[in-house]
Structure formats: C-alpha cells, structure tokens
Amino acid sequence: MPNDTGPNFQQNASRALDDQQLRKNFKFAMGNFILKRKQIFSDESETEQLRQIGNTIKQRALSQLPQLLERLEQNCSRNGIRVHWAETTAEANQQVLRIMNANEANRLVKGKSMVSEEMGLNEFLQERKIEVVETDLGEFIIQLNDEKPSHIIVPAIHKNKQQIADIFHQKLPDTPYTEDVEELNAIARRTLRQKFYRAQVGLSGVNFAVAETGTLCLVENEGNGRMSTTVPPIHIAVMGLEKVVERLADIPPMLRLLTGSATGQLITTYVNMITSPRKPGEKDGPKEVHLIILDNGRSAILSDPQLRQTLQCIRCGTCLNHCPVYTRIGGHAYGFVYPGPIGKILNPQIEGLKKAGELATASSLCEACAEVCPVKIPIPQLLRRLRNESYTSEHLATVKDGGCKKNLMETIAWKGWEIINTHPQINAIGNKIMSRLGARLPRIGPLKQWTRYRTAPKLAPKSLHQLVDEEGIRHE
Amino acid sequence: MSDSSRDQILNRLHAAIGEQPQVIPEPADLPQESLDRSQKIEKLKVLMEAVRTEVHVIENQDWTTVLKDILKKRDLRTLLYAPGTPVGDRLQEAWMQESDELPELVTYDGDIEDFKEHLFGIDAAVTSTVGGIAETGAVILWPDEKEPRLMSLVPPIHIAVLQADKIHSTFSEAIEAENWAQRLPTNVVLISGPSKTADIELTLAFGVHGPKELIVLILHENR
Secondary structure, eight states, X not given: OOOTXXXXXXXXXXXXXXXXXXXXXXXXXXXXXHHHHHHHTOOHHHHHHHHHHHHHHXXXXXXXXXXXXXXXXXXXXXXXXXXXXXXXXXXXXXXXXHHHHHTTOOEEEEOOOHHHHHHTHHHHHHHTTOEEEEOSHHHHHHHHTTOOXXXXXXXXXXXXXXXXXXXHHHHSTTOOOOOOHHHHHHHXXXXXXXXXXXXXXXXXXXXXXXXXXXXEEEXXXXXXXXXXXXXXXXXXXXXXXXXXXXXXXXXXXHHHHHHHHHHSOSSOSEEEEEOSSOOTTOOSSOSEEEEEEEOTTHHXXXXXXXXXXXXXXXXXXXXXXXXXXXHHHTTGGGOSSXXXXXXXXXXXXXXXXXXXXXXXXXXXOOOHHXXXXXXXXXXXXXXXXXXXXXXXXXXXOOSTTTTTTOXXXXXXXXXXXXXXXXXXHHHHHHHHHHHHHTTOOOOOTHHHHHTTSSOOOOOOSSOHHHHHHHHOOOOO | OHHHHHHXXXXXXXXXXXXXXXXXXXXXXXXXXXXXXXXXXXXXXXXXXXXXXXXXXXXXXXXXHHHHHHHHTSOOSEEEEOTTSHHHHHHHHHHHHOOTTSOEEEEOOSOHHHHHHHHTTOOEEEEEOSEEETTTTEEEEOOOSSSOGGGGTSSSEEXXXXXXXXXXXXXXXXXXXXXXXXXXXXXXXEEOSSOEEOTTTTXXXXXXXXXXXXXXXXXXXXX
C-alpha cells in the first residue's frame, strides 16, 4: 500500500524498464490482446455503434444513480439479497468481517474482484486469522507469491511459466517442478477444489447489477466464480456503486462490449446471473446472499460533470492493453490497485492528487485508450484536466488535494513569461540573452529533467524577427 | 452505522446529480440479425465448437442412443441426472431398456450439505436447457429444484440437451421473447464451452475449475 506521499513512480518505472523479462512478458501479452480484440470488433461501424450504446447506457445510469441504487436495493431485498452500504473501504471490510463472525466462519474463497483489492480485504481478514483463498488461477498464483495483480483481467501476466512453476513447487506441498501448463492447471484445480469444498463463505465482485430486477451479473471463463457463489452456504458480493445499470435489456450490449474488449471473446464461458439466495425446495446455492455497495470517493467524482465519465468504466482492461506506457512498465510500477490509463484517472480522484497526482503525468496523450474504450471515456481529456487540477488555485479545485503542486516559483515563472511576451522590448532583451547562451543553456530545474532522455535545444544566434529585418524574405 | 452510511451516500449522490439531472436519451437498439432455424443451429454449433464444445445435431433419432454411444467411448462410473424432468425421465427409460457398459445413473440426493461429498466424486451430469443463443454460441440454463445449480458445474463432464426450436438469434431476443425481466429465477447461467483459462502466458487450458468437457445435444425434429 502506498504511503502518504504515494509511491515513487519515476523510480518504479525506471526499474521496470530495466527488467527485460518483464518487458518481454508484457509486450507479448499486450500484442496478443490487441490482435484478439481487433478480430472480434472487425466491423468498424458496428463497433462504433455498439460503443455509442455502451456510452449511453452508462451515462443514463449515472444521471439517475441514486434512484437506480435505491431501486436495486429494493429489488434485491425483495428477492432476499441483503444490501449493505459502505462509505469507506474500512467500513466494507468490517461488514465482511461481521457477516463472517455472525456465522462463525473462518474460511473464505474469493472469485476475482478488483473492489476487494481496493479494500485490501485479504490482508484485513488474514490479520484476523481468517483463511482467504484467491481462486481465479492468476490471482491464486500471485497470492501464493504474496504479490498484487499487475493487470485488471490477467493478474499474473507479468510472470512466465518458469516463474509460476517455481512458485507452485516452492509454495504448494508435495508439488514437483513442472513447466507444463496443463499440469500447472491440474495442480491448481486439485488444490482449489478442496478449498471450495470446505469454504463457509464465497466472495465475488459484480460486473453489472441490474436495478430493474435486483440481479447480479458475473462473467468468467474458469468457473471459480460460479463455484465461489454456489458451493459455500454464504455468498458476499462487493461492488463499486457505479456498477448499476437500469434494465435487464442493457446487459446484452454491455456484455458484448466487456468480453470483446477484455479478452476478444464473443461471450465468456459463463455468464452467471444471481437474483436470490437458495429458495425453499432448491437443493444448492448459498442460503444467504449479501451485497456490499462501496462508495470510497465515487460519489465525489459524480459531482463533476466532466470527471463523472470516469465512473462509466466497466473494468475491461483494454486501455491497459493498448497503452504504450503500460506495455513497457507493467502494472506494478504504478503503485496503485488500478494500473494503466484508467488507473491514471481513477486513483488520483480516489486517493487525492498529493498521493496519486503524478500518475496523470505518466502519459504521452497518444489517445489510444480513448479510441478503444468500450464506453468512450475520454481518458486523455481527463488526464489534462487532472494535471491542471494539481496546479489550480485551491479555492477553485474540485478534486481532492487540488492545487497541491501550485508553488510560488512556478507562479512567478509564468507571471514572468506573461510579462516578457506582452512587452516587445523586454522580449527582445530576453531573446538576446538566450541567443548568447546558445547551446550552453544551464541544465537546471525542469530543463534537467527534460534533457535526461532528450537532446537539449540549441538556440539560434539570431531570432527569426531579426533575420527577416536584416535579410528580408527569400521567395524560393 | 450502516444505515447512516446509506443515507449519507445517497444524499451525496442526489446532491451530485443536482435538482434537474441531465436527461440522457434511451440507447439505440442493437443491430439484430434474424436467422431461420437451420441457420441458428449452424451458427450456434460453429461458435460453440470453436471454444471446444462437442456439439451433436440429432435429427429424427432417439437422442439417448447417441448419448449412449458418446458415454461408451469414455470410461465413466456415474452419471448424474434429474428425474421428473422430460430429459431425466427419457434417460431413465432408456437405461431401463439397456445399460450395459454404461455409467450408473445417480440422482442429486438431498441438499448440497448432505450430498457434497458424493457430488464431488461424480463423473458426468446430464441437464436440460431452456434455450440457446446463436449470435454468441451459448446454451441457457435455469436451474431449479429438480436440476440444481451444481449439476452443470462440479462433475468433469456436462451434457446439455437443447431443443432446436428454443435457439434464439440473440441474447436480447431471448430476454424479450421469454419476458425474463418479470420472472428471473434464483440463478440463470449462460454456458458457451468447457471451463477454461489463459492465465499462464495466455496459453489456453481447459477444465480449470468447472467441467473439462461440455457436450451439447441439439434435438432437431425435421418435419
């Protein structure tokens, strides 16, 4: 977890860039994802139409978010799903703990959930002597090695099979070293089946919650999500409050956008729609289903009409796959739960600009993320906005820690720039000084940073103005 | 404590969207392709086979005969089925006629709490489906008292029986035609293939948690 000043992004990024294995793993995987997405969205105009629908569905949902959440709560309650609200991640963790304690439960299996990562749920429960087992294969691998996900969809993508073989061999009892992927899968299946069998509580995320029917939709390929939400007697689902959609009819287009963008699939192996706990007469399924709705800064994001678009995100991860920065440094370098372009706009708003504002600068603004986003979030625009927010005056700021980078030196520098450029005489003197310096510009302050990877600019001895005065304009 | 969190969150959200929230128009409809029955069967078959589902289209023939052939090729001890359903009853009948070299039929006996140990040792299960989706290639299951949810998940082989005339062109069409919004059961699951993962170097591997094999029998009365 990052400390108060936030992780050292520059240092993390440099270290990641020096790691050849890591770069190879990401380059291969991201290239593959880009190709697969392209194959599934081969018809450009149809894709554009679909993205527009996705954008409208999410914008509509956000424009009536409190009403939809109340409706979701009402319908879930009617169906027998118990709804809890959490302002903070700490409160959400307590709610999970309370449900576990009320049932004297100390073994929990987890389907993949980014919100639970945001909560730091694993550490929280483990400190309280509760066994927490990640059951998504990728999450299971990194949990064994005590790491965090490096990608929203494929959390262990930074590891190659030799590294995974090592982890299994060392961390799982009686496991021989094998690089055979089928065999590695079989090992995980054997180990985790026991965990599903014995767990008292299953925890999952939510991809979409349908207000109209009170239904929780989960998509997955492995079946661990269905296991976690069906075998244990209690199911707890955690969701960010932006995951609600209005109608059941919204699900088919959202589903196509999600699976196509995330993994280049027409549909995942399983689409699991949960509307109630086990009813009388039914033989399986959890007897209790709980839904925890988490805010953690999201309601503040909603209040800004431009930044609100951040909440349209469906966590498909395609902006990561297409990002030239992410592809080179991987997910860990960002130092926050959500990496890549979406992380660069989400973390600063949740954690504040002081802690996470630097992320917004880790972009070349190439626009690749905006071009592929299934719900058309204008990520580069929001990045510019967040950069500005860091330097704005505090009383104008709408984001947490707004204006935190505003400082006297920079204010003076810009004021000076303004004076020079609005007064021709001063400008002329300035130009003269600069041209004398030529290539000997002192590399201090911002220029030092700038010239780390770039050639320093050479200033011409005479300005264009001067040359035109002396030689006139040549018409060649 | 939680109640006040609820109110505070909702109050903030109401304040955030303002007194007169922006009105966003309804989303456009998805472009729908309408297919005839044989096109739907073909599309579903091709797409499901592409994700390693074994699909058999059975025309004017007893499906249990085909199923028996499929099972004989595999060395299975037990087959879970659901008596009291059309699929289960037909299966039972067929096994009574002849069951040499075939797995023993077993039923989901009692609640999961009592049946769990047995369930995790079963080799295969047969379930019915309420329909299919041609556009994406998937079968739709609505588990119920007779056909519990874990039948299609825990045993390593899942055999699903699908009536050809229940295949819809798209998911949207299925939701609308069958009025899902008014009558969703405890759980609905769409299944497109056997359980799979690509979490290790994006190498595809099957049967990581759920069934290693999915076999779909499409019953097509050609009249």
